[in-house]
Amino acid sequence: MIDWSKERVLVTGGASFIGSHLVEDLVKAGATVRVADDFSSGERENLDAVRDQIEVVEGNLKNAEFTDRATQDIDTVFHLAADHGGRGYISNYPANCATNMALDNIVYGSAAENGVERITFASSACTYPTDIQQNRKRLQEDMVSFDERGGAYADEVYGWAKLMGERSLQAYHEQYDIDASIVRIFTAYGPRENETHAIVALMAKAYARQDPFRIWGDGEQTRNFTYVKDITRALRLAAENITDATPVNAGISRYVSINEVVDAIFTHLDWEPSEREYMTDKPVGVRHRAADTTRAETLLDWEPEYTLEAGLKNTLDWYTTNRDREYVRENLETLLHER
Numbered sequence: 275m276i277d278w279s280k281e282r283v284l285v286t287g288g289a290s291f292i293g294s295h296l297v298e299d300l301v302k303a304g305a306t307v308r309v310a311d312d313f314s315s316g317e318r319e320n321l322d323a324v325r326d327q328i329e330v331v332e333g334n335l336k337n338a339e340f341t342d343r344a345t346q347d348i349d350t351v352f353h354l355a356a357d358h359g360g361r362g363y364i365s366n367y368p369a370n371c372a373t374n375m376a377l378d379n380i381v382y383g384s385a386a387e388n389g390v391e392r393i394t395f396a397s398s399a400c401t402y403p404t405d406i407q408q409n410r411k412r413l414q415e416d417m418v419s420f421d422e423r424g425g426a427y428a429d430e431v432y433g434w435a436k437l438m439g440e441r442s443l444q445a446y447h448e449q450y451d452i453d454a455s456i457v458r459i460f461t462a463y464g465p466r467e468n469e470t471h472a473i474v475a476l477m478a479k480a481y482a483r484q485d486p487f488r489i490w491g492d493g494e495q496t497r498n499f500t501y502v503k504d505i506t507r508a509l510r511l512a513a514e515n516i517t518d519a520t521p522v523n524a525g526i527s528r529y530v531s532i533n534e535v536v537d538a539i540f541t542h543l544d545w546e547p548s549e550r551e552y553m554t555d556k557p558v559g560v561r562h563r564a565a566d567t568t569r570a571e572t573l574l575d576w577e578p579e580y581t582l583e584a585g586l587k588n589t590l591d592w593y594t595t596n597r598d599r600e601y602v603r604e605n606l607e608t609l610l611h612e613r
Contacts, residue, residue, distance in 0.1 A: 275514055276350075276513065276514045278300060278303035278304050278305040278510075279303070279304030279305065281305045281306065281349050281350050282305075282306045282308070282347060282348050282349045282350075283300055283305045283306065283307050283308070283348065283349065283350045283351075283352065284307075284308045284309075284310060284344060284345060284348045284350070284351045284352070284390075285297050285300070285307060285308070285309050285310070285351075285352045285354060286310050286311070286335055286344070286351065286352070286353050286354055286355035286381060287310075287311055287316060287353075287354035287355030287356065287396075288307075288309030288310065288311055288316070288321070288328075288330075288352075288354070289309060289311040289313060289316030289317060289318060289320050289321055289330075290311070290315060290316040290320070290354060290355075291316075291320070291462075291464070291466045291467040291468065291502065292354060292396065292459070292462055292502055292505055292506065293309070293311070293316065293320075293352075293354045293355075294316070294317075294320035294321055294466060295464070295466070295502050295503060295505075295506045296352060296354070296506040296509055296510070297309060297321065297324060297328060298323055298324055299503075299506050299507070299510060300510070301324045301327050301328060303510075307324075307327070307328045307329070308328065308329040308330075308331060308344065308348065309321065309328055309329070309330045309331070310331050310332075310333065310335060310340075310341075310344040310355070311330070311332065311355070312332065312333060312334045312335070313332060314357075315359075315468070317466070320466050331343070331344050335355050335377055335380060335381055336373065336376055336377050336380060337380075338380055338383075338384065341380050341381055341384040342384045342387070342388065344384070345381070345384040345385045345387075345388045345390055346388050347388075348385070348388065348390050349390065349391050349392070350390070350391065350392050350393075350394070350513060351381065351385050351390050351392070351393045351394070352394050352396070352509060352513070353378070353381050353382075353393060353394065353395050353396060354396040355377060355381070356371075356374045356377065356396075356435075356436075357370045357371055357373055357374055357377075358371060358374070358432060359468075359470040359471070360470035360471040360472060360475065361472070361490070361557050361558060361559050362470060362556075362557060362610065362611055363470050363611070364400075364430050364431070364432040365430065365557040366611075368430065368431035368432070369431075371430070371431045371432040371435055372431050372435055374432070374435040374436070374439065375435050375438050375439065375442075378395075378435075378438070378439040378442055378443070379442050381393075382442060382443060382446045383446075385446075385452065386446055386450045386452060390452065391452070391453060392452065392453035392454065392455070392513060392517070393443060393446070393452055393453070393454050393455075394454075394455045394456075394457065394509055394512050394513040395439055395440065395443050395454070395455070395456045395457070396457060396459055396509065397436045397437075397439060397440050397456050397457060397458045397459065397521065398432070398433065398436040398458060398459055399413065399429075399458055399459065399460040399461065399523075399525065399563055399565070400428060400429035400430065400432055400433030400436055401418055401426075401428050401429070401433050401436050401437040401440065401458060402417060402418060402428070402429065402433075402458075402563075403417065403418070403426070403427035403428070404427060404428075404429050404560050405427060407560035407561060407562055407563050408560065408561045408562065409561070409562060410496070410529055410562045410564070411562075412527055412564050412565060412566040413523065413563065413564070413565055413566060414523075414566040414568070414569075415458070415520075415521050415522065415523060415566075415569055418437065418521075420441055420444075429559060429560065430559075440456050440519070440521060443456060443519055444519040447517075447518065447519045453516075453517040454516075454517065454518070454519035455512035455513055455515075455516035455517070455519065455520070455522075456512070456516075456519055456520070456521040456522070457505075457508050457509050457512050457521070457522055457523075457524050458521055458522065458523050458524065458525075458565075459500070459505055459524055459525070460497070460498050460500050460523060460524060460525025460526070460563065460564075460565045461497040461498060461499050461500060461525065461563070462500055462501075462502050462505045463499050463500070463501065463502065463585065463589060464501050464502030464503065464585060464588065464589050464592075465502070465588060465589055465592035465593075466502075466592070467502070467589070468609070469606075469609040469610050470609075470610060470611065470612070472497065472499075472532070472535075473499060473535060473586070473589065474589070474593065475610050476489075476532070476535060476536055476539055477539055477589065477590055477593050478593075478597075478602050478606060478609060478610065479606065479610075480536075480539050480540060480543050480545060480547075481543065481593065481594060481597065481599060481602055482599065482602045482603040482606050483545065483547075483603070484547065484606065485547040485548055485549065486547060486548070486549040486550065486551040487536070487547035487549070487550050487551065488551045488553055489532060489533070489536060489550060489551070489552050489553065490532075490553050490556035490557070490558050491532065491552065491553070491554060491556065491558035492552050492554060493531060493532045493533035493536065493550075493552060494531050494532070494533060495531065495532055495558050495559070495560075495561055495562065496529040496530055496531050496532075496561075496562045496563065496564065497529075497530060497532075497563050497564075498525045498526040498527065498528055498529065498530060498563060498564040498565055499526070499530050499535065499582060499585070500524060500525045500526050500565075500578060501578070501580035501584070501585035501588070503579075503580060504524065504578045504579055504580055505524050507576065507579075508522070508524035508570060508574065508576050509524075511574040511575070511576050512574060515573055515574050516573060516574075520569075520573070522569050522570045522573060522574060522576075523565040523566065523567050523569065523570055524565070524567075524570060524576070525564065525565030525567065525578075526564070526565065526567075526578045526582075527564055527565060527566065527567060528564065528582070529562060529564045530582060535582075535586070536550075538582070538583065538586050539586065539590065542586065542587060542590050543590070543594075
């Protein structure tokens with residue numbers, strides 16, 4: 275068990291959607307927190323609640339000198355920084371996503387040189403082989419293997435970069451004896467997420483009263499949408515309980531279709547379009563995705579606490595409070611495709 279009140283913690287990408295929630299959790303636990311972010315997608319406003327209680331250093335973590343400074347006098351690193359976005363972004367900007375491989379190794383190398391005790395890496399469900407996600411089969415961590423020929427077949431360049439981030443961290447654990455843990459995040463959503471990701475994209479379209487309402491694919495593709503506070507709790511528990519870079523899933527086991535999410539959003543907003551337009555030419559990724567969380571339950575005593583209904587309500591309340599409807603309507607296409 276870690277006494278967070280005695281920990282000096284660095285959160286890379288700490289101004290991001292997930293990162294900022296994690297920072298708040300760590301501050302509440304008493305940790306001394308430093309955030310390193312270049313604010314290319316993270317927002318300063320995300321840190322408003324704890325602004326006076328944390329240190330923020332701005333810079334690009336691909337710059338070794340900056341990363342060296344960021345990791346000095348740190349006990350624990352939560353590495354969330356990455357070039358990423360929703361399905362449209364990772365499909366259209368593979369070279370951007372490929373730079374995450376350099377980013378990860380610069381962070382790990384600086385942490386090792388500066389005597390960091392532990393690193394927790396925010397990985398992704400995109401590390402799983404795509405060919406086993408056409409039918410409903412819950413994903414188990416050992417479905418990815420570095421020891422068997424053909425044991426890896428990740429989802430787009432972003433997934434391969436995350437997978438290499440995992441393998442690199444395992445190598446740093448082996449060579450430098452750094453405590454390491456890996457959390458494979460399954461379709462996180464919640465307040466502060468941007469419109470390039472599925473749930474907030476759908477909320478933005480409904481809030482802007484898009485009609486016909488456009489849905490990528492046929493709407494029957496499924497994901498296991500996981501509320502952000504469940505994700506950040508998994509990250510902290512992984513840091514506390516895993517030292518050998520064993521990966522764990524953080525997701526719900528329920529298959530949720532895009533159509534089901536859309537219906538719930540319309541109900542919450544008390545609005546329904548006259549027509550739904552299914553855009554089957556758009557990138558939608560794998561057909562079905564849900565997590566087997568047996569390992570997280572066993573190693574972390576973790577399971578999701580938020581229902582989809584509660585999480586959607588929290589996220590919609592945040593979105594409609596913090597977004598101007600006319601601005602969203604006028605800038606919808608940009609919001610849906612830019613980080």
